Amino acid sequence: MKIDQIKKEFPIFDEKIHNNDLVYLDSANSSQKPKVVVDRINDFYTKQFSNVGRSVHYLAVAATNLYENTRTSVQKYINAKDKNEIVFTKGATEALNLVANTLGQSYLQEGDEVLITELEHHSNYVPWHFLRKSKNIKINFAEINEEGEITLDEIEKKITPKTKLISITHLSNVTGAILPVKEITQLAHTKGIIVVVDGCQGAPHLKLDMQDLDCDFYAISCHKMYGPTGLGVLYGKKKWLEELPPYQGGGGMINEVKKDRISYGELPNKYEAGTMATAQVIAFDQSIKFLESIGIENVMSHEADLVEYGQELLQKNNSVKLIGNPKNKGGVLSFTIEGVHPHDIATILDEDGVAIRAGHHCCQILHDKLNIPASARASVGIYNTKDDLDQLNNSINNCKKIFNL
Amino acid sequence: MNLKELYQEIILEHGKNPRNLRKTEGFNKDAKGNNPLCGDNVHVYLKLNGQKIVEDASFEGSGCAISMASASIMTDLIKGKNEHEAKEIVQDFLGMIKENPELKSEYLSEDEKTKLMCLSGVKQYPMRVKCATLSWHTMVSAFDENIEEVKTEN
Ligand SMILES: Cc1ncc(COP(=O)(O)O)c(C=O)c1O
Numbered sequence: 001m002k003i004d005q006i007k008k009e010f011p012i013f014d015e016k017i018h019n020n021d022l023v024y025l026d027s028a029n030s031s032q033k034p035k036v037v038v039d040r041i042n043d044f045y046t047k048q049f050s051n052v053g054r055s056v057h058y059l060a061v062a063a064t065n066l067y068e069n070t071r072t073s074v075q076k077y078i079n080a081k082d083k084n085e086i087v088f089t090k091g092a093t094e095a096l097n098l099v100a101n102t103l104g105q106s107y108l109q110e111g112d113e114v115l116i117t118e119l120e121h122h123s124n125y126v127p128w129h130f131l132r133k134s135k136n137i138k139i140n141f142a143e144i145n146e147e148g149e150i151t152l153d154e155i156e157k158k159i160t161p162k163t164k165l166i167s168i169t170h171l172s173n174v175t176g177a178i179l180p181v182k183e184i185t186q187l188a189h190t191k192g193i194i195v196v197v198d199g200c201q202g203a204p205h206l207k208l209d210m211q212d213l214d215c216d217f218y219a220i221s222c223h224k225m226y227g228p229t230g231l232g233v234l235y236g237k238k239k240w241l242e243e244l245p246p247y248q249g250g251g252g253m254i255n256e257v258k259k260d261r262i263s264y265g266e267l268p269n270k271y272e273a274g275t276m277a278t279a280q281v282i283a284f285d286q287s288i289k290f291l292e293s294i295g296i297e298n299v300m301s302h303e304a305d306l307v308e309y310g311q312e313l314l315q316k317n318n319s320v321k322l323i324g325n326p327k328n329k330g331g332v333l334s335f336t337i338e339g340v341h342p343h344d345i346a347t348i349l350d351e352d353g354v355a356i357r358a359g360h361h362c363c364q365i366l367h368d369k370l371n372i373p374a375s376a377r378a379s380v381g382i383y384n385t386k387d388d389l390d391q392l393n394n395s396i397n398n399c400k401k402i403f404n405l
Numbered sequence: 406m407n408l409k410e411l412y413q414e415i416i417l418e419h420g421k422n423p424r425n426l427r428k429t430e431g432f433n434k435d436a437k438g439n440n441p442l443c444g445d446n447v448h449v450y451l452k453l454n455g456q457k458i459v460e461d462a463s464f465e466g467s468g469c470a471i472s473m474a475s476a477s478i479m480t481d482l483i484k485g486k487n488e489h490e491a492k493e494i495v496q497d498f499l500g501m502i503k504e505n506p507e508l509k510s511e512y513l514s515e516d517e518k519t520k521l522m523c524l525s526g527v528k529q530y531p532m533r534v535k536c537a538t539l540s541w542h543t544m545v546s547a548f549d550e551n552i553e554e555v556k557t558e559n
Contacts, residue, residue: 339421341469343445344412347533351408360444373444373467402412403470 003302006294007383009034020353023388027381028173028201028332029357030223034290037227040283052278053252053269067278070285071268077288078208078218080235084267085210087234087241088281092200093123095219095234096167098271099196100127102244103165107194110136113162115193117142117150117179118369119172122362124198128167138162144369148175148324152183159187165194170202170218174363174377175324176307176332178206185215194240200224204381205303205330207296210235226382227287228280234271241267248273299382303331306380310389317393319405323375331380334361337396340403342376348399354392410526411533412470420470423477425463432461438543438555440535445472449480449543458487462544469536475524476540482517488548495541502527502537 007013010032013022024032044066050059052067075083089095108114114128118141131137142150142158155166166188171178181202185195195214200221202208210218217240222231246253246264250273255263264270291299310333314320323334337345342358349356356378360367367373378392432450439446447466454460462480467473479498483491490512497510498521508518527537543555 341473343469343533343536344471347411347530348408359442364444367444373446402408403417 003294003298003382004385007385009036009290010383011035011038013383017353017355018351023352023354023391025378025380025384025388025392026355026357027204027224027384028361028377028379030229031204031226031381032383033228034226034287036286036290037283040286041228041279044279044282049279051275063278063282066282066285067276070281070288073285073288074233077292078203078210078220078235079212080210082238085235085238085241087236087268087271088276089232089234089271090230090277091223091232092198092219092221093232095217095232096123096196096198097127098234098247099167099217099219099236100131102247103194104131104135104137105245107244108135108137108164111138111162112164113138113140113160115140115142115155115158115163115166117168118144118365119148119150119169119175119177119179119363120167120365121169121173121198121200122364124167124169124196125365141365142168144175144177144324144366147177147326148172149177149326149328150179152180152187155184156187159191159193163191163193165196167196167198169198169200171205171330171332172324172326172366173201173332173379174334174361174366174375175326176329176334177324177326178202178328178330181215182213185213189214201330201332204291205299207300216240222280222284222287225284225287226290227284228277230277231280231284238267241271246270246273250274252276294382302382303380303384306384306386306389307331307333309386310378310380310392313389313393314396317396319400320396323370332377333379334375334377336372336375337400337405339405340399342374344403345376345396345399348402349392349395352391352395352398354395356392407526407529411530413523413526415520415523416470416474419474419477423464423473425477425480426465426473427463428465429461429463432463434547434550436543436547436551436555438539438546440468440472440539441556442535445469445536445539447472447476447540447543449476449540449547451483451544451547453488456487458485459483459491464540466540468539469533471524471527471533472536472539475537478520478524479540479544482513482520483544486512492545492548495545498541499538501525502534504528 012032050063052064071086074086194216196217197215199218203220204225218235220233223229253273319338346358429450432452434451445468450463452461464476
């Protein structure tokens with residue numbers, strides 16, 4: 001599929017926002033959905049609906065097969081070794097909570113240290129904080145450098161003999177920094193440290209290869225990956241998922257239930273308690289096929305072009321200050337305008353149909369470090385074009401005019 | 406929608422040079438408020454005299470032009486009012502920001518009403534209403550001596 005054709009595949013772009021074309025620059029928050037994904041949800045409910053894995057009737061068997069097909073697609077897409085290393089969750093947040101909770105139950109001990117970074121989203125901090133409260137583990141923070149990056153050196157410096165686990169973002173949702181996850185994992189593994197990756201921003205925009213990265217866990221948010229909401233993926237190495245205890249209890253995750261004992265099911269059922277987001281899982285297969293039809297190399301080069309173009313535009317725009325300047329940068333442009341609060345920027349841009357995010361983007365630690373209460377963030381996806389970034393720049397100029405800058 | 410109505414000159418001016426952005430010396434009532442979604446925060450200070458009249462009002466904090474202008478105008482016009490009057494003005498203001506076409510309180514002069522009406526453009530921007538109301542809720546909390554921080558989720 002040609003990059004300039006992609007926008008047409010997303011029905012939302014037929015809509016008008018305050019009588020303007022939609023310039024959607026909030027994909028780091030959540031991406032828009034291609035028609036094939038929307039249609040798949042509708043089709044499944046209209047023609048094929050049944051619960052999965054519980055009945056032997058025709059529809060149940062067909063739905064179960066479709067559900068498992070997505071698991072195989074995800075496995076292939078991220079090059080995991082085994083299909084059972086793919087667990088569906090309600091989002092990346094639940095995936096990270098699952099990891100922290102189960103490691104907390106059976107692996108991490110009082111006094112152990114977990115190393116995270118100042119770039120982390122609250123969903124890769126708060127679950128560890130729970131363990132700080134309940135198990136007395138310690139949380140250390142790797143610090144950003146001037147460019148808003150986390151270097152391998154900094155990680156190495158912050159590792160202590162008590163460090164048992166490193167949990168890091170693949171790509172910062174604020175500075176756009178891409179972390180050297182593979183190198184960090186290599187280093188960590190030489191010291192027997194587990195590596196968890198928050199892959200929310202990595203998965204939609206980078207080539208994923210779990211066997212090459214070699215991390216122990218990788219969390220994915222499907223709604224940022226041109227897929228449905230209410231769905232996430234946890235990749236976990238088989239040895240961990242087999243060894244760790246279950247997270248939630250209920251139907252589907254058990255083997256045998258007696259009054260005096262319960263045994264748990266095999267992977268992946270062990271971690272998929274209750275009725276899952278069936279329609280979303282089945283539709284997510286279309287998101288993966290859609291990405292595959294474009295080709296991740298094309299996605300990456302298109303988005304790299306956009307970021308470079310956007311960065312240049314905003315750097316030239318005086319009174320706009322970009323946050324972070326990482327060498328290895330994903331499609332995120334966070335900025336402030338001297339004299340205009342990010343909320344005012346977002347409201348004014350919205351009037352032109354330009355959708356960005358304003359606030360701390362669930363990264364209060366980072367904003368505290370940068371000594372700003374909030375920032376404005378424009379983030380790109382496969383459907384964006386250079387015209388979108390020109391419109392962003394024009395609307396920023398309009399904003400400056402309103403504020404007499 | 407009308408950005409001109411939202412960002413009137415007077416709002417921009419108050420936003421840029423907020424009045425009473427300081428901490429009242431010898432304050433006897435105060436409260437904090439924040440907006441967890443956006444990270445805006447405000448700390449309102451009141452000094453009531455023996456007759457329970459607001460002798461001075463001030464605030465500290467950071468936020469968008471709307472929230473700064475709102476706190477600035479509020480702290481200006483609340484001076485000289487007693488608790489009952491102030492609370493009625495708050496209700497009147499909240500009503501106006503959400504739905505009422507005008508302000509009705511007998512405790513507001515025409516001049517004060519005109520000033521407050523500059524914030525009425527916020528009505529058309531539901532996501533921004535909480536920016537305009539945070540300092541007002543916080544002031545009520547200060548009068549009531551609430552220890553808990555005001556959150557704008559409600
Ligand atoms: C870096 C990062 N981590 C975690 C999350 C949470 O993901 P989800 O919405 O799937 O729970 C997000 C999304 O907001 C994110 O950007």
